Amino acid sequence: MSAVLTFHDVRMRFGDRCAVDGVSFEVNRGEVVGLLGPNGSGKSTTIAAAAGVLEPCSGSVRIAGRSRRDDPAAYALCVGLLPQECALYDELTAAENLMFFGKLYGLSGKELRRRTVRALARFGLGDRAGHRVGTLSCGLKQRVNLAVALLHDPPLLLLDEPTAALDAASRDRLFIDLGRLRDDGHAILLSTHHWDEAELGCDRVAILERGKLAAIGEPRQLRRRPSDRAILYGHLRARPPRFQVQSLRDRLGSSAEMEVTGRRLRLAATSSEALGRALAQVLSEGFALESYHTPPAAIERALDRAAHPSTAEAA
Amino acid sequence: MRPPLMSLIAALAAKDWRLFWADRRAALLTFAVPIVLASSFGLIFSRHTEARSATRLPIAIVVEDDGPFTQEVAVELLTSPRFEAVAMTREQAEGAIAERRPSVAIVLPRGFEKVKEWRPGSPGERPPVEIRHHPLASAERQWAEGALTEIVMRRLARDKLGDKADLAPPFHIEAAAATGANHAAFNAYTHSFSGMTLQYLLFWGMESGLLFLRERQRGAWTRLQAAPVPLAAILLGKALATAAIALLVVLATFGFGYLAFGVRIHGSHLGFALLALAASGLAAATGLLVAALGDTEARARAVSILVILGVSMLGGLWLPAFLLPGWLRDLALSLPTTWAMRGLDAATWQGRSLLGVLGNAAVVAAFAAVFLALAAARIKAVETRRRKGWV
Numbered sequence: 001m002s003a004v005l006t007f008h009d010v011r012m013r014f015g016d017r018c019a020v021d022g023v024s025f026e027v028n029r030g031e032v033v034g035l036l037g038p039n040g041s042g043k044s045t046t047i048a049a050a051a052g053v054l055e056p057c058s059g060s061v062r063i064a065g066r067s068r069r070d071d072p073a074a075y076a077l078c079v080g081l082l083p084q085e086c087a088l089y090d091e092l093t094a095a096e097n098l099m100f101f102g103k104l105y106g107l108s109g110k111e112l113r114r115r116t117v118r119a120l121a122r123f124g125l126g127d128r129a130g131h132r133v134g135t136l137s138c139g140l141k142q143r144v145n146l147a148v149a150l151l152h153d154p155p156l157l158l159l160d161e162p163t164a165a166l167d168a169a170s171r172d173r174l175f176i177d178l179g180r181l182r183d184d185g186h187a188i189l190l191s192t193h194h195w196d197e198a199e200l201g202c203d204r205v206a207i208l209e210r211g212k213l214a215a216i217g218e219p220r221q222l223r224r225r226p227s228d229r230a231i232l233y234g235h236l237r238a239r240p241p242r243f244q245v246q247s248l249r250d251r252l253g254s255s256a257e258m259e260v261t262g263r264r265l266r267l268a269a270t271s272s273e274a275l276g277r278a279l280a281q282v283l284s285e286g287f288a289l290e291s292y293h294t295p296p297a298a299i300e301r302a303l304d305r306a307a308h309p310s311t312a313e314a315a
Numbered sequence: 316m317r318p319p320l321m322s323l324i325a326a327l328a329a330k331d332w333r334l335f336w337a338d339r340r341a342a343l344l345t346f347a348v349p350i351v352l353a354s355s356f357g358l359i360f361s362r363h364t365e366a367r368s369a370t371r372l373p374i375a376i377v378v379e380d381d382g383p384f385t386q387e388v389a390v391e392l393l394t395s396p397r398f399e400a401v402a403m404t405r406e407q408a409e410g411a412i413a414e415r416r417p418s419v420a421i422v423l424p425r426g427f428e429k430v431k432e433w434r435p436g437s438p439g440e441r442p443p444v445e446i447r448h449h450p451l452a453s454a455e456r457q458w459a460e461g462a463l464t465e466i467v468m469r470r471l472a473r474d475k476l477g478d479k480a481d482l483a484p485p486f487h488i489e490a491a492a493a494t495g496a497n498h499a500a501f502n503a504y505t506h507s508f509s510g511m512t513l514q515y516l517l518f519w520g521m522e523s524g525l526l527f528l529r530e531r532q533r534g535a536w537t538r539l540q541a542a543p544v545p546l547a548a549i550l551l552g553k554a555l556a557t558a559a560i561a562l563l564v565v566l567a568t569f570g571f572g573y574l575a576f577g578v579r580i581h582g583s584h585l586g587f588a589l590l591a592l593a594a595s596g597l598a599a600a601t602g603l604l605v606a607a608l609g610d611t612e613a614r615a616r617a618v619s620i621l622v623i624l625g626v627s628m629l630g631g632l633w634l635p636a637f638l639l640p641g642w643l644r645d646l647a648l649s650l651p652t653t654w655a656m657r658g659l660d661a662a663t664w665q666g667r668s669l670l671g672v673l674g675n676a677a678v679v680a681a682f683a684a685v686f687l688a689l690a691a692a693r694i695k696a697v698e699t700r701r702r703k704g705w706v
Contacts, residue, residue: 019704053702077543081538091337103323104327105318105543106318
């Protein structure tokens with residue numbers, strides 16, 4: 001397999017804080033690699049460095065052997081980026097957004113129109129072409145977002161938490177799309193902090209722990225590692241307000257750890273009993289679950305080490 | 316395919332143009348507000364100007380001498396077409412002046428009657444005449460003093476030479492408004508439309524800068540940073556769209572002024588067009604400077620409003636600059652608004668040729684270029700720091 005994206009000993013600092021620390025890995029053609037880790041582990045920074053939005057303070061990021069410094073335009077043409085936030089102009093229609101970003105990548109005239117129509121059709125947006133993006137649902141926005149990232153047919157696709165704002169059906173649809181893109185030969189790097197997503201759609205998973213690469217491999221290899229914590233992944237019916245999440249987190253205290261990203265829920269506790277009690281508390285607070293599952297002995301050991309360094313060290 | 320720089324700039328400008336028109340009502344207000352402001356200012360000052368031609372000075376007349384000569388002078392003062400005179404006592408006059416109703420009073424005190432004994436070249440004590448006035452009414456005081464002198468001297472001459480003597484001045488006055496050109500084309504609306512349009516261009520520039528500041532906080536900015544687009548293209552695209560809309564504001568405002576109030580370009584049309592282009596460029600550069608220097612939107616807005624109002628006032632955009640003290644007028648030469656306003660005055664009611672306007676347009680364009688360079692340098696520095704994770 002040929003490497004499309006190569007990270008070599010990449011370091012990235014924000015002031016005194018080291019966000020990415022000596023990370024090296026590759027993403028090959030026709031491969032989906034998932035960056036997995038809790039909040040603050042350096043996933044988004046890694047994606048931004050790969051996109052050329054951030055410049056590493058040391059190490060190198062190369063696409064097809066070429067760094068951004070060598071030829072910024074050629075580098076950028078190889079990347080399709082899906083940032084974490086909606087990277088579209090709400091005031092413009094879906095088609096106008098596609099046409100605008102297409103022009104920035106050198107597309108024009110009939111070719112641009114053809115690709116716009118094709119991209120809209122590919123993501124089931126044909127009937128929404130003339131709708132302003134601001135009026136679309138989160139799922140549809142994300143599809144437009146992805147259509148924009150793919151319009152210029154880049155060999156590398158970078159997706160920063162692409163499922164954060166999606167419901168379960170949209171998420172599944174996104175992973176089907178990603179599978180198709182991988183089969184077309186695209187190299188895909190996506191970030192998530194949900195193991196089930198990594199397992200569902202990634203060929204390899206790179207686990208980041210406080211900016212360092214803790215492990216990388218196929219999901220089935222990584223899941224063989226024993227876990228010393230009980231984990232639950234769920235999908236909420238509605239996105240809860242931030243204050244409600246904070247209040248529940250305060251009430252759970254040290255007995256369980258809760259993360260909510262959009263409508264995605266991750267609940268972790270030291271034992272199955274503690275996890276059951278935490279789940280009961282979550283439900284009693286009015287958080288309605290659309291679906292949930294508890295992964296088998298999984299990758300979570302590395303993630304927990306990141307979240308609870310003192311516990312991990314004691315263990 | 317590597318996109319050419321010019322097509323990138325055009326695409327970015329077209330995007331901003333579309334974003335501007337996406338909110339039709341806001342877009343229409345962008346054109347309506349300067350028209351309303353200019354019309355209101357024009358209305359206020361044109362009425363003021365028309366009234367000034369037939370204005371009579373409100374004045375109080377206090378007569379404390381019973382002599383016949385004094386009484387005759389008092390009657391002439393009270394009936395003079397130059398005054399809107401009211402007879403008062405000294406106490407009443409003092410109270411009225413404090414409230415500027417009126418601002419000035421002529422007091423003919425006891426002993427004024429002795430004036431009639433005056434002969435040209437005669438020595439001896441001359442009786443006083445008091446002129447009481449509000450501290451801010453020195454111009455009115457001089458007006459009253461001149462008119463009083465004329466009335467008293469005519470009355471004396473009539474007494475000495477008889478009623479049939481020709482007391483008309485040995486000259487006649489031809490008064491005309493000087494516009495600095497062949498046309499006597501001053502129209503209060505012209506100044507208002509020039510000033511308010513310029514002021515609004517700066518506000519539009521500020522608004523565009525704040526939109527850019529907001530855009531840089533959005534996800535679309537991350538995508539722009541990842542795209543094969545140099546920062547210079549982004550800035551030039553933004554400047555081009557802002558300047559194009561600013562130019563449209565100038566056209567709409569002056570078009571309305573022409574149709575509704577007879578605002579005319581009596582000078583060089585080409586000079587006016589160049590000046591409009593330079594002023595539009597200045598608006599765009601001001602916007603980028605706001606985006607470059609503003610940390611947060613709220614802070615940038617507050618500081619920008621203060622600066623724009625200040626440079627508008629000092630540049631003579633509200634009222635003619637000659638009303639300002641001399642040192643402030645000299646200071647105002649360091650502001651682009653002063654040159655833009657001078658240029659518009661020259662091209663419109665002063666009726667100057669292209670050469671008379673070109674200098675002003677060049678200075679405004681130079682200011683725009685400097686602002687643009689400063690903004691670009693600052694934004695580049697900020698973006699580099701952000702890319703390297705230093706902020």
